[in-house]
Amino acid sequence: MTPSNLSTKGGVRAAVRDVPAYPFTPVDVPVKLDQNENPYDFPAELKAEALRRMAAKDWNRYPDLHADTLRDAIARYEGWDTQGVVVTPGSNVLIKLLTELAGIDQTVLVTDPTFGVYTLEAALLGAKLVRVSLNPDFSLPVAGLLGAIEREEAGVLYIAQPHAPTGHIDARADVEKVVAAAEARGWVTVLDEAYHQYSGSDYRDLVRAGSNTLSLRTFSKAWGLAGVRVGYVLAGPELAQNIQKLVSAFNVNLLTQAALEVALEQPEYVQERVQEGLRERERVLAALQGHPTCEAMPSQANFFLLRTPDASAAYKHLLERGIVVRRQDKLHLLQGCLRVAIGTPAENDALIAALNDLP
Numbered sequence: 001m002t003p004s005n006l007s008t009k010g011g012v013r014a015a016v017r018d019v020p021a022y023p024f025t026p027v028d029v030p031v032k033l034d035q036n037e038n039p040y041d042f043p044a045e046l047k048a049e050a051l052r053r054m055a056a057k058d059w060n061r062y063p064d065l066h067a068d069t070l071r072d073a074i075a076r077y078e079g080w081d082t083q084g085v086v087v088t089p090g091s092n093v094l095i096k097l098l099t100e101l102a103g104i105d106q107t108v109l110v111t112d113p114t115f116g117v118y119t120l121e122a123a124l125l126g127a128k129l130v131r132v133s134l135n136p137d138f139s140l141p142v143a144g145l146l147g148a149i150e151r152e153e154a155g156v157l158y159i160a161q162p163h164a165p166t167g168h169i170d171a172r173a174d175v176e177k178v179v180a181a182a183e184a185r186g187w188v189t190v191l192d193e194a195y196h197q198y199s200g201s202d203y204r205d206l207v208r209a210g211s212n213t214l215s216l217r218t219f220s221k222a223w224g225l226a227g228v229r230v231g232y233v234l235a236g237p238e239l240a241q242n243i244q245k246l247v248s249a250f251n252v253n254l255l256t257q258a259a260l261e262v263a264l265e266q267p268e269y270v271q272e273r274v275q276e277g278l279r280e281r282e283r284v285l286a287a288l289q290g291h292p293t294c295e296a297m298p299s300q301a302n303f304f305l306l307r308t309p310d311a312s313a314a315y316k317h318l319l320e321r322g323i324v325v326r327r328q329d330k331l332h333l334l335q336g337c338l339r340v341a342i343g344t345p346a347e348n349d350a351l352i353a354a355l356n357d358l359p
């Protein structure tokens with residue numbers, strides 16, 4: 001008997017056939033607040049230096065097998081052992097590999113709502129997906145997660161801090177409780193820290209203390225390098241070496257490696273931008289306080305949720321003003337919600353003005 005998630009038709013597994021394509025349609029408008037990107041490009045002088053180094057490389061040669069020079073540079077930046085760093089083109093790739101790590105029979109445990117790629121990869125693999133509802137205030141459902149960790153076949157547990165798409169940050173003690181239980185039962189816990197620079201949270205110490213817990217990080221947000229595509233794992237050396245086996249050889253191209261070397265040599269710009277992002281986040285949230293119909297929710301990330309009376313109408317209204325945001329209103333607990341990234345001051349002004357005109 002073939003399990004239903006392994007049955008194939010035309011050489012394609014049912015699990016893959018049944019999954020809808022990644023739900024994102026690019027919209028070309030002046031104010032792009034739909035992908036939680038950094039509103040600023042990589043600094044011009046660093047870009048020029050990266051381009052110079054790219055030109056000096058031999059493009060006919062393969063890059064480092066496992067991006068070893070880049071892994072060294074990340075390890076130095078993070079105060080980590082190079083053996084515990086795994087690099088791929090974006091952290092989405094790592095989510096695929098981490099989901100595959102425990103195999104098809106495992107459980108993928110997430111909160112609901114959660115970052116869509118965790119559930120997408122679980123569905124593509126045909127793994128058992130277990131969702132535990134966030135608490136109504138978006139905090140981590142500690143008791144529910146502890147129950148699932150105990151009850152289910154161990155697999156991979158995803159916890160984003162700050163959480164996506166709510167921007168909520170949890171009490172450290174709650175995260176520690178869940179991670180300790182998961183460690184004890186042999187789950188791999190992924191602490192997704194894609195936005196940690198905006199919350200000031202940092203779970204490297206928890207990763208260090210455990211053996212099955214890792215931090216997932218990216219250059220796509222605070223570093224402003226989403227287009228360059230680099231994400232990485234910080235883990236213990238044994239776990240990292242097993243994850244590394246799943247990474248295709250020569251996965252990170254030499255142009256990307258050159259750009260990242262430059263960024264990691266001069267990372268000072270990141271902190272300045274994060275500070276501006278935080279100031280702007282508080283300014284936008286304050287400006288939307290007391291809005292007659294919308295509720296802007298507090299966030300510890302570079303985006304926030306906006307609860308509207310009618311998400312479809314609000315989305316269209318913003319689009320007519322040249323502003324694109326992300327609808328989240330079909331997600332559990334997020335009725336009427338749009339997800340809005342923090343942009344430049346001018347972009348944020350445009351957003352506030354458009355929302356103040358919402359019929």
Ligand code: PMP
Pocket residue numbers: 035036089090091092093115160164192194217218219220226230231
């Ligand atoms: N994790 C979270 C929580 C995210 O929001 C994102 C980006 N939307 C990612 C991971 C993936 O980022 P990237 O693939 O660009 O590294």
